[in-house]
Amino acid sequence: MIELSGIYKVYGTAEASSTVLKDISLQIKEGEFIAIMGPSGSGKSTLLNILGTLDVPSSGKYNFETTDVTALSQDQRSLFRRYVLGFIFQGFNLLKKTTALDNVEMPLIYLGVHAKERKERALQALKSVGLEDRADYEPSKLSGGQQQRVAIARAIVTNPKVLIADEPTGNLDTKRSHEIMQILQEFNKNGITIIMVTHESDIAAYASRVLHVRDGIVEREENNVH
Amino acid sequence: MFINAFIQALREIKRNLMRSLLTAMGIVIGIASVIAMVNIGKGASQSITKSISKLGSNTLFITPGQQHGPGSQSAVAIPFKSKDVEVLKESIITLDAISAVESSSMTALYGDQNYQTSVKGIENDYFKIQDFSFKSGRDFTSNELRSGLKTCILGKTVVDKLFVNGENPIGKKLRLQKFSCEVAGVLNPKGANTFGMDQDDVILVPLNMFLRRVSGNENIHLIMVKVKDNIPLEEATVQIQQLIRENRHLKPQDEDNFSVRNMSALVDTISQITSMLTIMLGAVAAISLIVGGIGIMNIMLVSVTERTREIGIRIAVGAMSQDILIQFLIEAVVLSGLGGLVGVIFGISITMIVSYFMHFTLIIDPTITVVSLLFSMLIGIVFGIIPARKASNMNPIDALRYE
């Protein structure tokens, strides 16, 4: 489904440049659960942002199914994310002073879903992360784990093909982390492809394939059998 | 999309209510002054026109000297004499009524009451010219007029102030600073005129008595004339001008050293002054609208910066730059539009209050109301575009990282 070939990412000017990603090539099949691991500064987030089309590679090819993603304009990439991707961030990134329900409804507004259906789908998504009774709570009144579950509900409410998650458990304790991972694993079983960055190997253990990144290259990969 | 952006905008404004109110203040003041200005202006001019057609349309005012523009009297202002008035009375048949008028402000005393009012020396035709009728008593006898006997006629306001316990004023003696007079009649009330002056706040005395007792000379500074109904004002004006020129032996090349004006000339002067005021107020309104617009731009820029992360999240979940642009633009338009709405409400309230106290016709022009509202929204678009563009051009990664 996803095919990267010869991806480079270079920051800075010609004189003082740093190459963060070096000739990355990889393929991800539909339904996979990928974990990207590696030391700090190795380029994990950069790679994930490119996969999530939030960032663009300096060179190389990125094909999604039959689409040449590197040829898309910024607005076209927005549309691509709108219809195909869902995002979960380390810092939850929920809208402040906005209820859980409104947060989850937000991506549906851009899909042009009408208010009534929007509410139904958002409640359904909150239910799937076990938060239907917190729909009217604002983020400031929710625990970290609950906030991340709202963020997951927001990410999956549009029925994305691929879920992009940068350290989704980075701000959570062990117990909450495993709760979140179980939810993600459940969605993966239902057919959503997940690409996740993590530091912790027991979190990476939920993935079907782990990519080890070091200094901008995929050093090694391993397959997990569950 | 638009509806959602609108709802979102209202939510955002509610969230920062105080800030939004202060921001919209410039627009509120600007729009309120435009609305009040236009409506009051229209109401005032309609009232003036109406009252002139009611009682002043066939009245001419003859004054010594020439007026060049509002307020500037030329140097040679030779006053009229009684004989000038007599000549006019005898020679011009197009006139229905004619009266010299001299006036002065004086304190009237009766019993232990005293009251400052306007005392006017007049002739009997004055009642006809001014459309005064008698509530009780009578006008001046020819004997009183000729020899200037000490009688006076009171307006309702003066009666109310001096005869506090409801006595009948007829036959009572008033003290008017230098002399006393006996009340011969009381006028029916006429209320305030177009300019808000109380027409019943007056004591009328025979002209000759006024000249002798108050002026101490024969000088007359105003002759009021009522032209016959079927005669055009211009015709009578020209006749009067020719006659006075002859009497004053002016050569053909000499300018008139007197002037004959009607109410419409007066209205012209007033409308000149009002249009000057309108321009000035218009400038104030324009400036406050610009300031208001800048205020909105400023607060929107602050808001865009504060909400950088939100913008990043929205772009990440698939908002295109136009979605973000529309969201912030609508927010600016809603903000300025609400300011405009409040301004319209204030403007109409001011119009109602001023019209009530100034006795103007109450006019609320629907066009200016709609135009003002649309204009306030336009301000939102004009001054909201820069912040909205700034928001829509954000890069999602940088926006998401923003602390």
Ligand SMILES: Nc1ncnc2c1ncn2[C@@H]1O[C@H](COP(=O)(O)OP(=O)(O)OP(=O)(O)O)[C@@H](O)[C@H]1O
């Ligand atoms: N906008 C940028 N400009 C310049 N350098 C950048 C920029 N963004 C990232 N980098 C550099 O790229 C390198 C990789 O960053 P990246 O965020 O991908 O690391 P990471 O593997 O996610 O690290 P961590 O585990 O700490 O999140 C870092 O050395 C960082 O300094």
Ligand SMILES: [Mg+2]
């Ligand atoms: Mg990172």
